[in-house]
Amino acid sequence: MPTDDRDYYSPEDFGDTYYENEHYGPRTPDSDSGPYNTETDCSECDRPITASDDLCADCERELEEANAHPDAYAPVFDELAIGYEPTVDDIAFAVVPACSRYEAIIKATHAFHDRETIPDLPTGFDGRTFFLIHEAPESDIRPFTVGRGALPDAVPVASEDGLRLLNKARRRTDWLDNPLEDRPAAPWFYLNDEAGAPVTTASDFVDLLDGYHVPDSPEEYTPPEYGSAEPELWIVPGFAYTITPIVTS
Known part of the structure; x- marks a missing residue:
């Protein structure tokens, strides 16, 4: 059997690596693309939401109500x-x-x-x-x-x-x-x-x-x-x- 004395191996030396890259590739939340950057958490209730939003639909609705009726949402105790x-x-x-x-x-x-x-x-x-x-x-x-x-x-x-x-x-x-x-x-x-x-x-x-x-x-x-x-x-x-x-x- 021939001896392999190489110090470097390229991906081609291991055949098709598409499957490994698809399922075991690095999961970096800060990556600009990929399936792991499509969701984040609502800043109020921690529900999952899309990365482009800050609040979930329920929290957005409550915020709109509070802005429309500020007196109703005022603190119970001012002092x-x-x-x-x-x-x-x-x-x-x-x-x-x-x-x-x-x-x-x-x-x-x-x-x-x-x-x-x-x-x-x-x-x-x-x-x-x-x-x-x-x-x-x-x-x-x-x-x-x-x-x-x-x-x-x-x-x-x-x-x-x-x-x-x-x-x-x-x-x-x-x-x-x-x-x-x-x-x-x-x-x-x-x-x-x-x-x-x-x-x-x-x-x-x-x-x-x-x-x-x-x-x-x-x-x-x-x-x-x-x-x-x-x-x-x-x-x-x-x-x-x-x-x-x-x-x-």
């Missing part, structure tokens, strides 16, 4: 709330019966939470609209001590500090039994009872004091660190604030 910002309105006071400082703070928390003067809340907000003095850092409290003096977190009304705070809150309250011309358009009530109802009239104020045990003299009140066997009236200050949503378009 999205991503957070909430509290703005302090002022110091308010809960006046509650309690036998100890701890009990007074607990009852004041419920009074502030259930208060009738709570501001309108933005949709989706499920947090608090207040915090008590004992929860606040000194830097937040300091601006509100001007004209009030020290702000204890909870103190019996009959104590020296309690009477001072009660009287200041009483003088600042916009009483509803004042003449109409003396009332502001948006009255502010500084005192809330155990149920969170604002003390809005002078008679309410008297009833509040008469309904609980208040010693006649500051010397007779029970020191907060000891507590008392019978409930006494305590005053608990807190920040009341309005909630504003932070919105992005």
Whole structure:
């Protein structure tokens, strides 16, 4: 048998290669011709379409509808709330019966939470609209001590500090039994009872004091660190604030 020492072979050396070229030739999607460049995918739904198109017939029809009626295809939500910002309105006071400082703070928390003067809340907000003095850092409290003096977190009304705070809150309250011309358009009530109802009239104020045990003299009140066997009236200050949503378009 003759020896074949050639280094090069041409297609003719293997006979007819048409079949191989037809079925096993290179499949290049970027080729300018051939059966593999006749289809592509719709840019919206990935359905197969001809290479000369960008959208399938269904997506083309939806696009025409959207262009013809833009309002009907507008986003449902033009704005999205991503957070909430509290703005302090002022110091308010809960006046509650309690036998100890701890009990007074607990009852004041419920009074502030259930208060009738709570501001309108933005949709989706499920947090608090207040915090008590004992929860606040000194830097937040300091601006509100001007004209009030020290702000204890909870103190019996009959104590020296309690009477001072009660009287200041009483003088600042916009009483509803004042003449109409003396009332502001948006009255502010500084005192809330155990149920969170604002003390809005002078008679309410008297009833509040008469309904609980208040010693006649500051010397007779029970020191907060000891507590008392019978409930006494305590005053608990807190920040009341309005909630504003932070919105992005």
